[in-house]
Amino acid sequence: MIGRIIYIGLNKLKRDIWARIFICVQLVLIIYLFNLTIGMWRHETYILNMVNTMNLKNAYYCSNDFESFDSTNTVSIGEITQAFGKLKNQNKTTLKIKVYDEEITKNITLPLSKGIWFEEYNGKELPIILSNSYAKKYNLDINDTIELELQYSTEDINVQESFDVECKVIGTLNKANYHLTFSSMGNYLIWKNLFKQDESVALIGSSSISAEPLSGKMVFLKNLDDDSTVLLDKLGKLSSITSSQQITKNSKEVMSDKLKTQIIMWFLILALTLASLTSNNMLEKIYEEKEFAAYYMLGLDWSKCVLIEIFRGVIQILFSFVIAFILLKLLHGDSNYKTLIIDGYSYLLSIIMVFCVYMISSLWMIIELLRTNPIVLIRRNE
Amino acid sequence: MSYIQLKNVNKFYNKNTNAEVHALKNVNLEINKGEMVAIEGVSGSGKSTLLHILGCLDLKIDGQYYLNKECIDKKTHKQLAVIRNKRIGFVLQQFGLINENTVVQNVSIPLLLGDIGLKYIKHECLSVLKELNISELADRKVSQISGGQKQRVAIARALVNKPEIILADEPTGALDRKTSNGVMELLKKINKQGKTVIIVTHDKEVSKLCSKTLRIEDGHLVNY
């Protein structure tokens, strides 16, 4: 019987195929838009979640460089230097190399897709962590040893230093490729200024290699006591200093502004779709009822008529989902994890959402059907 | 016991409300297999109500209904759906066809709802259409054929599952004299093939063709 219900449902779909296609276009659009907005939103919140897991409670970012500061046992200062690197004797993409010193690698752990963070590594060779995309592109894996030709500019811009290093790949960054870097920025610091994404980037954990220093430092307090408060005051005089809490607060502020406009947009889109689907169902009702009355008279249980109605909706939703899925893959497959994050969760969420929207729009019709006595319908068509 | 038997059947609409209608009052009815029966009565007397009960469409009744010795008023919705599908064919005044579908698609519905294999359905439909001399309509949309043709298609749909009983509610009500005669001849022919035919009608010409006429007056059945 279920087979026949499916058959009848499909036939009904086939009959008014154009109307159905336009309904599917609407569904495709909302699934698509929903995944995009959720995807962008998840991308926005990704850094916050990442920072959250890093436990940076007593970290501070200092923008200006300060020459010397007595790094006592209450505070440690992390620095990053940068260079450009190429796989030796190979004409491959130039890598941006960030050299993290021990304080950075000790206090900050970036999410990896594979391998281990510098802290856990205790081999002799120089450890390097590659960006996910670079490792994939050149088929490099953990435990590979690579020889890099590094180049960096010294303080005197015209002088280029270069040297070769041999590194052991100990890990790869996750798909999002976030890494910590310092760049000049205003006072209103958000995490996005500190954590950047790059396709071709590699991190080296070493306090002995130094290349072009980046202006900025991370200060990590060991405990928050009177001593450290004094120290922070002192530091504040030397540079502009922002606590991690403040950065998080700033980031949240920026995000909530974006969220507000997005939520309004979403309400509008959902309201539009709901209104158009519902009105469609209302217009369709008379002709649907007539048809179901005929089915009832000819030997279909009334509840099965309702089942046909539901099945037809499910087919349209699934079909629209497949189309939206293909569209998303084709149009945004490349930017996944770069500007947005779309994965199984987003898909699941979007299908639940569209299912709800569709069902709400036809709920009225289904309730009407369930409430109606089929005889009344047959009489109406007598 | 007769083939179709109603015992003390009462039908109320909107029972226990201000809008209560006592549509059938103490109806006792016996119809034998192979009879052709007309049900007459003025508008609102309860003819359709009675036919809906006989056709297992409406089973919220007080009283008993036996169809071929089976007690119908005790059956579940599912069982009734099967009875409507296999044993009863309906013909309505306004045809009750799905206008957007083709003739074959309409005729095939009772088969689709039954258990015959999908691949035999078309063949069955075509053979019924042929029997009624309307094969050429097979692939036409219902919205594109005439009233008389629609009624023939509706009869084909009623017959396709080879039911024992044909119930017709004013089958000629929407047709002119000449077309009505054609439809009646058809129903007569079906009756001759051994099917029990029950026709609700206003039309004396129609009841004349039947072997028995029942009258309903304000919900009471009067033999006549």
Ligand SMILES: Nc1ncnc2c1ncn2[C@@H]1O[C@H](COP(=O)(O)OP(=O)(O)OP(=O)(O)O)[C@@H](O)[C@H]1O
């Ligand atoms: N769904 C309903 N709710 C309430 N009353 C109803 C309903 N259907 C029918 N009735 C009433 O029941 C009575 C019998 O109606 P029925 O349709 O059986 O008459 P009928 O003899 O078929 O009339 P007609 O010749 O006009 O078709 C009428 O008084 C009608 O108003």
Ligand SMILES: [Mg+2]
């Ligand atoms: Mg009537």
